[in-house]
Amino acid sequence: MRWNPWHGCRKISDGCLHCYVYRIDSRIDKDASEVKKNISTFNLPIAKNRRGEYKYPSGTLFYTCFTSDFFLDEADGWRDEAWKIIKERRDCRFFIITKRIDRFDACKPVDWGDGYDHVTIAVTTENQKMADYRLPIYLNLPIKTKVIICEPLLEPIDLSKYLTPEIKSVSVGGESGDDARICDYDWVLGIREQCMRAGVGFSYHQTGAKLMKNGKLYHIPKDKQEDQAHRAGIDVSIEKGEQ
Ligand code: SF4
Numbered sequence: 001m002r003w004n005p006w007h008g009c010r011k012i013s014d015g016c017l018h019c020y021v022y023r024i025d026s027r028i029d030k031d032a033s034e035v036k037k038n039i040s041t042f043n044l045p046i047a048k049n050r051r052g053e054y055k056y057p058s059g060t061l062f063y064t065c066f067t068s069d070f071f072l073d074e075a076d077g078w079r080d081e082a083w084k085i086i087k088e089r090r091d092c093r094f095f096i097i098t099k100r101i102d103r104f105d106a107c108k109p110v111d112w113g114d115g116y117d118h119v120t121i122a123v124t125t126e127n128q129k130m131a132d133y134r135l136p137i138y139l140n141l142p143i144k145t146k147v148i149i150c151e152p153l154l155e156p157i158d159l160s161k162y163l164t165p166e167i168k169s170v171s172v173g174g175e176s177g178d179d180a181r182i183c184d185y186d187w188v189l190g191i192r193e194q195c196m197r198a199g200v201g202f203s204y205h206q207t208g209a210k211l212m213k214n215g216k217l218y219h220i221p222k223d224k225q226e227d228q229a230h231r232a233g234i235d236v237s238i239e240k241g242e243q
Pocket residue numbers: 009010011012013015016019020021022067068069099
């Protein structure tokens with residue numbers, strides 16, 4: 001289930017160049033750089049039906065803040081309220097992806113401690129520069145479930161020194177959209193190899209719109225990108241137990 005307590009974002013790194021939030025908003029003449037609280041859906045995880053029961057049952061996975069960044073400074077005034085909602089639904093799971101892990105300490109709730117058991121914080125690293133900046137910060141933070149997302153993958157990345165036992169998995173994908181940058185399959189395989197050596201799970205999430213494989217460029221339609229990646233059959237599952 002998607003839960004977007006606010007909408008809109010500010011571009012901060014190379015991976016943001018063709019951000020899908022901007023792309024989708026531009027189709028309806030909306031300015032994605034204007035960050036707004038989503039009043040009507042802000043309380044979605046704690047919404048109740050007429051019988052006073054939660055609309056979303058125990059165990060629901062909420063993909064949180066997928067049309068913004070949860071740690072965006074423009075959202076500082078709303079985040080405590082969002083944390084309260086997350087805390088109330090400890091019977092569910094929340095999956096948050098950020099490019100602003102350097103703001104985590106300033107933005108975490110006061111009772112975070114070693115981390116909430118039901119919250120995964122994933123960090124995006126699209127190139128080596130961002131891996132080398134964000135991942136040392138990430139590895140030092142008290143977060144129960146850690147996932148690295150290399151999407152859109154823009155170049156080969158050496159993640160090996162960051163693939164410690166606390167990293168549950170790495171997910172890799174290319175870029176979508178008409179202006180997508182090329183994702184080379186060899187870069188994908190390179191990260192997979194590093195994950196296998198380190199005993200970290202790996203998934204090839206989607207090919208992106210322009211896939212380079214064995215020196216040949218393939219244009220993959222949006223509705224085939226996930227399927228094509230899945231068909232490659234290169235995911236690696238490593239059981240680390242529920243964290
Ligand atoms: S951080 Fe994410 S949502 Fe924000 S501009 Fe970059 S890609 Fe878009």
